[in-house]
Amino acid sequence: MRGVIRAVRQFRQAFRAYDGSAKRKDSLFKMNSCSVFSLERNTYISRYRHPSYTMSRSISADAAKFPNGELNGDGPLIEYERRISAGELVDGDSFQLDTLGELQRLYDELVENAKTCRLDRYATSEKDGRSRWLWSRFVPQTSHAKVKGIYLYGGVGTGKTMLMDMFFEQLPCNWRKKRIHFHDLMLNVHSRLQRHKGVADPLEAVAGELSDESILLCLDEFMVTDVADALILNRLFGHLFTNGVILVATSNRAPDNLYEGGLQRDLFLPFIATLKERCIVHEIGSYVDYRKMTSAQQGFYYIGKHSSVLLNQKFRQLIGENVAVPKEVEVIMGRKLQVPFSATGCAYFRFEELCDRPLGAADYFGLFKNFHTLALEGVPIFGLSNKSAAYRFVTLVDVMYENRARLLCSAEGTPSELFDRIMTITDAKRAGPTRTSSRSAKSDVSDICVDNELGFAKDRTVSRLTEMNSREYLDQHAEMLLAQKQQAIA
Helix, strand or coil: CHHHHHHHHHHHHHHHHCCCCEEEEEEEEEECCCCCEEEEEEEEEEECCCCHHHHHHHHHHHHCCCCCCCCCCCCHHHHHHHHHHCCCCCCCCHHHHHHHHHHHHHHHHHHHCCCCCCCECCCCCHHHHHHHHHHHHHCCCCCCCCCCEEEEEECCCCCHHHHHHHHHHCCCCCECEEEEEHHHHHHHHHHHHHHCCCCCCHHHHHHHHHHHHCCEEEEECCCCCCHHHHHHHHHHHHHHHHCCCEEEEEECCCHHHCCCCCCCHHHCHHHHHHHHHHEEEEEECCCCCHHHHCCCCCCEEEECCCHHHHHHHHHHHHHCCCCCEEEEEECHHHCEEEEEEEECCEEEEEHHHHHCCCCCHHHHHHHHCCCCEEEEEEECCCCHHHHHHHHHHHHHHHHHHHCCCEEEEEECCCHHHHCCCEECHHHHHHHCCCCCCCHHHHHHHHCCEECHHHHHHHHHHHHHHHHHCCHHHHHHHHHHHHHHHHHHHC
């Protein structure tokens, strides 16, 4: 056990002593329909390598001496090693270890500066928080946290969310902290803005509330596609950072590529500068999509002539003797959503009823507050002709994944085939002009959709659809339902 602690101390000392940095080319990873990655090098970011891998192996060697995997220590790196020694994680991913070095650095700095960062929720009362807000009306204050956050980005399925969650779970329970999906945060912000109508600066009021609730904000899947979100992010986070908020975020995109090609992007650019000023930008440069290493094809993803019949049969099997009936559920800000058929926590929709209508993340979050399973009939191949529906489908899958919901669906193709006609500008340039004499092939080419945001998002969606149909994911879903039933009985 002393060997374990000694190794951890060596790691921390080596890390703190190291303040060199090196410039290296930023790598953006793209994945085609055959799951083959292509590597494109473009911008530069500041990054340094930690001695985490060497030190981590030392920890692993000592951890192997403890069959129960019981390690004394604090932080995400220790938890990562515990899970490896317990057989819960695959060993040997140097990219994840490098990222854990950053997260461990942040963890140590937060512990060391917990008082000055006002992390302890019991050390500062709600009354004091209101007093600070009132005093700031008369005396302008700047109280940026002395600790910088982390903006973690990289390819899909590389473990970004897992590592951030591991970091979050190791933080003291009495800290003012929150872990939330980006979609959910923005819905929360817009809802609060409605309540603060008439205030001179409603965004400042909302930021004041959020920072009083949480100083450390862990934000998953940072992806800006909505112009309404893009136009308020700089002012919102400007207020949050001024209030001392520390951000830890995950994303598939580098900061400079956020909201690329979006409307009025010039108004969004100051936010990128603010983000890079308040966060250390770190890429997890792994080629491995761990979601695709699960036992796929075990779920309820039906393709082919009779796929809708099979979907209907499976839905009836899940609800048993119960009768599926229409139901109206309430979503955010008083909005209602009509569910065509529902029973025992399962909902049945045709694709056009859920993705061809003007619905968004708010509606989908409301749906999965009421249902744990969705049967979706008739998911089409996506292209230029149904781009809006493709965006909604991507958002739907994100919300389902965040809520660990179960998906049954019938589709015109495999997850990767659904997005074959969606590509980024870079992909389109690489593909070049295509000549063909086939009428159907010409139709396919004319339906090609070149859209950077959707082109990047498709890889995440394909990866998540694959995992959601794996045995591991479905087992977790079953365990979640069992725990909810036991809690309801208790």
